[in-house]
Amino acid sequence: MPRKPTTKARLLFFSNELQQWFEKSHRPLPWKGEKDAYLIWLSEIILQQTRVEQGLPYFERFREWFPTVQDLANAPEDRVMKAWEGLGYYSRARNLHATAKYIAQTLNGKFPTTYEGIRALKGVGPYTAAAIGSFAYELPYAVVDGNVYRVLSRFWGIATPIDSTEGKKQFADLADRALLASPLPPSKHNQAIMDFGATHCKPKSPLCAHCPLSVQCAAFQQQKTDQLPVKAKKIKKxxxxxxxxxxxxxxxxxxxxxxxxxxxxxxxxxxxxxxxxxxxxxxxxxxxxxxxxxxxxxxxxxxxxxxxxxxxxxxxxxxxxxxxxxxxxxxxxxxxxxxxxxxxxxxxxxxxxxxxxxxxxxxxxxxxxxx
Ligand code: SF4
CATH class of the missing domain: 3.90.79.10 (Nucleoside Triphosphate Pyrophosphohydrolase)
Known part of the structure; x- marks a missing residue:
């Protein structure tokens, strides 16, 4: 009987296969490879709770109307709200504007360069801080968004609810270990796992038949792809x-x-x-x-x-x-x-x-x- 691979061996397999997949298949998006922390921050705030296709024109508009953090800070609130119109979750636009003013006035227009400094900005949670820190400065922090939860829970066969305190911690630890095992720099590894979740290991009909991870993917092997990830709470509207x-x-x-x-x-x-x-x-x-x-x-x-x-x-x-x-x-x-x-x-x-x-x-x- 073949021996089960160790956790370390699976981490290496996961990160190496992901790297090869990324080099062939990653999605071209306007903010990819961007190193300007302000533009990365804009794209991340716009994409919170928003699909990429829907967020794209908003990112383009913000970049055109407010090319620097100073431009955004100096803009009248009505103009910022107009640029955001139709995107929903309007508190994000208000936070964006308030934060731009804070950076322009209190931090002399300089975007923070440490994880803690980025995390302290209004409207920036652990995911956004990890994304900005890794994309702009190669800080070794793993992003954990809906795509990452899905890929990790399926590959590792983890049924802990992703919206529970225990699940959040378990997935954050695993995501960090995968990032540290990766041959890619933090920015590319984070991008790779998010792209993989968005375009390959999709919520419905994941492309398992052509998946480089399938030989070691617990959900695929146990035919549980439609049961993972698990969510505990259902939102009542x-x-x-x-x-x-x-x-x-x-x-x-x-x-x-x-x-x-x-x-x-x-x-x-x-x-x-x-x-x-x-x-x-x-x-x-x-x-x-x-x-x-x-x-x-x-x-x-x-x-x-x-x-x-x-x-x-x-x-x-x-x-x-x-x-x-x-x-x-x-x-x-x-x-x-x-x-x-x-x-x-x-x-x-x-x-x-x-x-x-x-x-x-x-x-x-x-x-x-x-x-
Ligand atoms: S085999 Fe299927 S479920 Fe597993 S990682 Fe690949 S696409 Fe996702």
């Missing part, structure tokens, strides 16, 4: 319903900036009523706080009601209904309206909106009336 009042006053429309600690902070929206369901009567809408604040007793006609539109966030399912309202007579003054305000319809593209409002503006007759 909260349902929320927004009724947007699209109040038209001549060629202007009422908006406000979301400032509360909630989703979409610092983005713009129409006056919104959050309601227990997607259905609301005209009477309920007319008596609602946003109607009272923006229209009050002025004569106004409800012209159209959209069917509910849906947007899925990680923890919430949003349904939005748009009420198109025509305000007759003189609009309220700026003081009467505050914190709402009137914006020219032709300038709506200057504002950063949540995706669900962008869809509505892109789809709806409101938009057609503007051009």
């Amino acid at each position: 909260k349902n929320r319903y927004f009724h947007y009042l699209v109040v038209n006053a001549g060629d202007r429309v009422v908006l406000r900036k979301r400032t509360e600690k909630d989703i979409w902070r610092n983005l713009y929206e129409f006056p919104a009523l959050e309601w227990p369901e997607a259905k609301a009567s005209e009477r309920e809408i007319r008596r609602s706080a946003p109607w009272q604040a923006c229209i009050g007793e002025r004569p106004a006609r409800i012209e159209q009601i959209s069917p509910p539109q849906q947007q899925n966030l990680t923890h919430q399912k949003i349904q939005a209904v748009f009420w198109e309202i025509h305000l007759e007579g003189l609009p309220p003054t700026t003081t009467e309206l505050a914190p709402y305000f009137l914006a020219d319809r032709k300038n709506l593209s200057n504002f950063a909106f949540p995706k669900i409002i962008d869809w509505y503006l892109g789809d709806n007759s409101l938009y057609l009336k503007l051009v």
Whole structure:
């Protein structure tokens, strides 16, 4: 009976095969081989919870609009939010901007060069710190993202949940050992394992039949690829319903900036009523706080009601209904309206909106009336 390879031998096999695979198959991406820590940081923050294809145009835009950390630090917040519009998880954009200011003002524009210094930046967790440290400075820290968890759990046959404290530690240790055993420098080894997970050992239909690791891959040998990795918690989504009042006053429309600690902070929206369901009567809408604040007793006609539109966030399912309202007579003054305000319809593209409002503006007759 053949002897089982030792852990050390498997580590060497894993790292060597990964190196050979990487030299033939790695994905060309604009930030690959980049040594500018600022640009690496940008790409990493943009790619957190975002697919590469979706994040790419945002990275290109940020690099063009804000080529240096100083440019990003000096930019007005609305411009940063506009550059981020549609990418979701808007706290990342706010952290990005705050961190750029911190680097520009407190660190004299110099990006930190140690793991601890990078890790201390707002919005930077262990994964991002390892990625920036290894890509920019070849610091020997292994990245552990969803791709890495998948490859390691399948190859080693580890069923410890990846979202448990024990699992996080176990996978981080293993990832570090694989990095130290690798003939590649830290930047390339980290890139190799992430690319391998993203394009070869994919969540569904991994390419096991053509896999250089298959002879020693526990999941493949035991036919468990569809059972690994294991996640302990299932996210339960909260349902929320927004009724947007699209109040038209001549060629202007009422908006406000979301400032509360909630989703979409610092983005713009129409006056919104959050309601227990997607259905609301005209009477309920007319008596609602946003109607009272923006229209009050002025004569106004409800012209159209959209069917509910849906947007899925990680923890919430949003349904939005748009009420198109025509305000007759003189609009309220700026003081009467505050914190709402009137914006020219032709300038709506200057504002950063949540995706669900962008869809509505892109789809709806409101938009057609503007051009
Ligand atoms: S054999 Fe299959 S499951 Fe194992 S590492 Fe290769 S692609 Fe992943």
